[in-house]
Amino acid sequence: MSAAPAATVEVRFFAALRERAGVDRLTVTPPAPALVSVAALCDWLAGQTPQLGRALGDTPRRMVAINEVLATMDSALRDGDVVALFPPVTGG
Amino acid sequence: MSAIRVAIETCPLAPARALGDDGASGARVVFSGQVRDEQGKVQALFLEHYPGMTEAAMENIARAAQQRWPVNLIEIIHRVGELAVGDEIVRVTVCAAHRQAAFEACAFLMDVLKSEVPLWKKVLSGGVWHWVEARDDDARAAARWRAP
Numbered sequence: 001m002s003a004a005p006a007a008t009v010e011v012r013f014f015a016a017l018r019e020r021a022g023v024d025r026l027t028v029t030p031p032a033p034a035l036v037s038v039a040a041l042c043d044w045l046a047g048q049t050p051q052l053g054r055a056l057g058d059t060p061r062r063m064v065a066i067n068e069v070l071a072t073m074d075s076a077l078r079d080g081d082v083v084a085l086f087p088p089v090t091g092g
Numbered sequence: 093m094s095a096i097r098v099a100i101e102t103c104p105l106a107p108a109r110a111l112g113d114d115g116a117s118g119a120r121v122v123f124s125g126q127v128r129d130e131q132g133k134v135q136a137l138f139l140e141h142y143p144g145m146t147e148a149a150m151e152n153i154a155r156a157a158q159q160r161w162p163v164n165l166i167e168i169i170h171r172v173g174e175l176a177v178g179d180e181i182v183r184v185t186v187c188a189a190h191r192q193a194a195f196e197a198c199a200f201l202m203d204v205l206k207s208e209v210p211l212w213k214k215v216l217s218g219g220v221w222h223w224v225e226a227r228d229d230d231a232r233a234a235a236r237w238r239a240p
Contacts, residue, residue, distance in 0.1 A: 015140050015212035016223040061226070063210075068145035070208060084142060084210075088226030091139065091170060091211025092125055092182050092202055 007035055007079035011045065013055075014086035017062070020055035038064045039073040041083065061088055094158055097167040098150040100141060105169060105180045112187025117164045121194040123202055125182040127175050135216045137175040142210040146170070149209040157186070157201050161193040168201065170211060200237050207234035 011026045018024050026045075034044035042062070046053040056062075064071050065084040077083060112120045127137050154166040165187040175181060184201050188194040205211075213224040 012142075014142055014210065015214075065142070065145055065210065068142070068148055070149070084145070086142075086210065087212065087223070088231075089207065089210055090213045090224045090226050091141075091209050092206040 005079075007032070007077070009035070009041070009077055009080070010082045011041075012082060012084040014084060016087050017055060017059045017085055020051075020058055022051055022055075035077040037074050037076060038066075038071065038083065038085075041077060042073075042085070056085075059087055062086065063088055094163055095165050096151060096154040096158065097165075098147055098154060099167075099169045100143075100147060101169055101171050102173045105171065105183060108183065108185070111167060111185050112165050114164070116189060117187035117194075118189050119191040119194040120185065120187045121191070121198040122186075123182070123184045123198050124180050125202075127177050127179050127181060129177040130217075133217050134177060135219075136177070137179075137181070137216070138214040138221065139170075139172040139175065139181065140212045140214070141170075141172045146172075146210050150205070153201055153204045153208060156204070157197040160200070161188065161197040162190075163188040163193055163197050166197070166201070168205070170205075170209075172211070203230075203233040203237060206230045 006029045008029050011028060013021045013024055030044050034040050042056055046056045063086055066075055067082050108122060150168045154168060157166060163186055167185040169183045171181050184198055186194045186198045207230055214221050215224055
């Protein structure tokens with residue numbers, strides 16, 4: 001049985017989460033279980049580096065957009081998606 | 093045919109133009125949000141956005157308002173970058189035949205903008221920049237427009 005083809009997603013961070021992560025975008029190839037939901041991807045990302053783990057841990061309230069459309073932590077991910085993670089918005 | 097215009101501006105906004113003077117609009121409601129000084133504690137504000145998505149999200153909320161109220165024109169302009177105390181942050185203009193649609197659509201647009209459009213405020217206070225936390229009452233203000 002062959003492994004599922006690797007899926008690549010681009011992760012973008014904004015505002016306080018971007019500063020805490022020390023990076024504004026990452027291209028990652030997570031294992032399939034990390035793509036079942038945004039929450040699963042966040043858990044996987046948090047284990048990649050100590051700084052990412054702290055950044056996500058310090059930003060417990062998060063919003064997400066997939067391909068520039070607001071999504072939820074339950075949303076599934078596909079190869080090529082752009083996943084943006086950010087704190088609740090504060091415009092206006 | 094009603095029109096939608098959205099814009100992100102990096103420079104101070106020009107004075108409001110007369111919009112909706114086409115004869116069809118008996119009402120024009122303009123909301124202008126400005127930088128408060130919080131009793132001298134705020135020296136400056138910085139607005140971050142998500143280029144592309146921010147504009148698309150502003151268009152989406154304008155389309156939602158257009159479907160809900162009989163309006164002729166919606167314009168949403170939001171500043172990004174560094175702003176000084178007194179600067180206009182956001183200007184929402186709604187033109188409609190009658191005032192009720194214009195008032196309600198304008199209030200809806202501001203409430204939903206504050207909870208759904210990717211924009212983040214940072215404040216310079218006492219020489220230190222810090223991020224503004226989202227307020228629960230802003231979330232409640234947006235929630236009141238959702239269907240019961």
